[in-house]
Amino acid sequence: MSTYPDLHLYIDGQFRKTTATLPVVNPANEQVIGDLPIADQRDLDDALEAAGRGFRVWSRTSPRDRSDIILKAARLLRERMNDVAFSITCEHGKPYRQGQLEVVRGSEFFEWDAGECQRLYGRAIPGAPGLRHTVLRQPIGTVAAFAPWNFPMSQPARKVAGALAAGCSVILKAAEETPAGALHIARAFHDAGLPAGVLNLVFGTPSEISSYLIPQDQIRLVAFTGSTVVGRQLTGLASDHMTPVLMELGGHAPVIVCDDVDPEEVGGICASRKYRNAGQVCTSPTRFYVGETQFETFAQSFVASADAIVVGDGLNEKTQMGPVANERRLAAMSELVEDAVSNGAELRTGGHRIGNKGYFFEPTVLANVPDKARIMSEEPFGPIAIINPVSSLEEGIAQANRLPFGLAAYGFTHSAANVEQLVDGVETGNLSINTLEASLPETPFGGVKSSGYGREGGEEGLHHYTVVKNVSHKIA
Ligand code: NAD
Numbered sequence: 001m002s003t004y005p006d007l008h009l010y011i012d013g014q015f016r017k018t019t020a021t022l023p024v025v026n027p028a029n030e031q032v033i034g035d036l037p038i039a040d041q042r043d044l045d046d047a048l049e050a051a052g053r054g055f056r057v058w059s060r061t062s063p064r065d066r067s068d069i070i071l072k073a074a075r076l077l078r079e080r081m082n083d084v085a086f087s088i089t090c091e092h093g094k095p096y097r098q099g100q101l102e103v104v105r106g107s108e109f110f111e112w113d114a115g116e117c118q119r120l121y122g123r124a125i126p127g128a129p130g131l132r133h134t135v136l137r138q139p140i141g142t143v144a145a146f147a148p149w150n151f152p153m154s155q156p157a158r159k160v161a162g163a164l165a166a167g168c169s170v171i172l173k174a175a176e177e178t179p180a181g182a183l184h185i186a187r188a189f190h191d192a193g194l195p196a197g198v199l200n201l202v203f204g205t206p207s208e209i210s211s212y213l214i215p216q217d218q219i220r221l222v223a224f225t226g227s228t229v230v231g232r233q234l235t236g237l238a239s240d241h242m243t244p245v246l247m248e249l250g251g252h253a254p255v256i257v258c259d260d261v262d263p264e265e266v267g268g269i270c271a272s273r274k275y276r277n278a279g280q281v282c283t284s285p286t287r288f289y290v291g292e293t294q295f296e297t298f299a300q301s302f303v304a305s306a307d308a309i310v311v312g313d314g315l316n317e318k319t320q321m322g323p324v325a326n327e328r329r330l331a332a333m334s335e336l337v338e339d340a341v342s343n344g345a346e347l348r349t350g351g352h353r354i355g356n357k358g359y360f361f362e363p364t365v366l367a368n369v370p371d372k373a374r375i376m377s378e379e380p381f382g383p384i385a386i387i388n389p390v391s392s393l394e395e396g397i398a399q400a401n402r403l404p405f406g407l408a409a410y411g412f413t414h415s416a417a418n419v420e421q422l423v424d425g426v427e428t429g430n431l432s433i434n435t436l437e438a439s440l441p442e443t444p445f446g447g448v449k450s451s452g453y454g455r456e457g458g459e460e461g462l463h464h465y466t467v468v469k470n471v472s473h474k475i476a
Contacts, residue, residue: 004034004086007024007183008037009043010186010200011046011201012046012196012197012200013050015190017037018039020040021037022035022036024036024177025326026091027322027359029313029357030357033091034179034180038176040204049197050197050200051169051170051197052169053197054169054195055142055198058169058198061167066117066165066167067118069192069194070110070117071110071111074107074114074188075107076191077103077107077153077184078103078107080103080188081103082100084103085097085099088152091181092178093358094314095319095321096317099314102152106153109154109157113161113441113462117167122134122137131474132475134473135469135471136470138467140168140244140464141169141220141221142168142170143159143163143170143221143223144173144219145159146223147173148175148226149175149325149326150277150280150282150381152175152179153184155181158225159456162223162461163221163223164189166462167465168465171200171213173202173206176204177326185201186199210222210234211237214237220244220467221464221465222244223246224247225249227250228450231249235453245453245454246456246464247454248407248452249450250379251283251284251447252287252378252379253283253285254287254396255270255410255411256411256426257289257291257411258412258413260414260415261294263294264300267298267299267300270298270436271305274363275306275363276321279381280325282381285410287399288302289388291390295387295389299365302365303365306350306385309321309363311362312360324361325359327359329361329381329382330353332381333353333383334352336378336380340366340369343369343370343372345366345369345370345373349364350384361383363383365387366385366387367387367388368387368389393421397421397422397426400426401427406450406451407428407430407452408428408430408438409431410433411432412433413433427448429445429447429455439457442457444460
């Protein structure tokens, strides 16, 4: 039987307690399940010093040896999958099975980057006789990484994987509401033999930690996943110090359903994806733009699937959707629904909190939502779908591009011509056709417009964690 872990910071290869703590709350029953130590300035200074030493050791460790340690940590995480999934369900609320899948995905991020680090090729540029130019990719330095609460293990995994594979050291601030996912990663690397100081894990007041770490000369990259508002603040701070950033920010993913698909089948597929992780996914399909002739059948099928979803405690085997992760999301859901309805939207199902203990919210469908409703421009980040009719593919694409976001977008069609139009027309970092899968370890993931800057995963992912050095060598 798993238990929720005793929480610590991890600095310079040591698990550390502090006197100041924050409570960690289980969103399914609002009970306090842990006391999270929070870092003060001394802890952050220790982490910086350790990460400086860690960088000197790790950047000179061969890619093959780095890869071995990363793969060993990934193996340990897979072996500990049930314990990690239990922690994730307790602190975040998602169904245990989804927690297990998250651990698999997080481990895959490590496995992919462990392979990629052995292929961080440079190139040779022809020069005049006796002159050679060699382009190298070298690790950028110490990374300040900030991971959010929606995937407590796989979000931090993605950043730690990229940084460690490239040869960087990291100070990771994971989410205070869901700390155990990141702590399991630190334990796995500790047990896998990662040298002290290469990975450091801290928690605290997010704005205090970022405003202390980012201006330090030693920090050479800021990697953040979270809201566009916070991403902008951190980018501003980093730019004052000429520090590059990797920003994975908000989305508001459109789904364009063309009228050559079976609306009943696609409606069901879309609903089952929408409510995964209670909709708290930056790529969550949210604005469904459906051809007028298919609209009603699609909406009815979607609503029937939404109504069939079993909502409950994630530790209950039958549960398909857990609570939203915190009280802020619960309040946000109610406000967005009320605002949409008062602006003329139809509430087709859901729209309310379930019970009065735990942060449960009904799988919700709004239809015919006018653009002036807040939810048409604010990412709901919760279990609310919007279904609106469109008269043409062109109108669907125009609606998709209406917002300043461009992270993930989806299309359903069997027509090659429609696919071409979607590929050329939709402003997004990731476009998926006839599937709602948007991000895999082997594919580059990231946004355009206000959805961020840079890519994680794929061949591109490690590039952000490196700097290019050109060496011109005159051979005597
Ligand atoms: P928020 O904007 O306050 O926080 C989002 C994340 O950023 C949290 O993990 C938080 O700890 C961190 N953060 C906040 N201020 C920070 C700072 N000054 N320095 C460093 N880190 C900081 O909002 P929230 O209520 O936690 O989440 C609400 C919104 O955030 C959602 O609606 C969604 O748009 C966005 N979000 C996006 C993702 C994603 O995967 N892109 C994940 C979580 C939240």
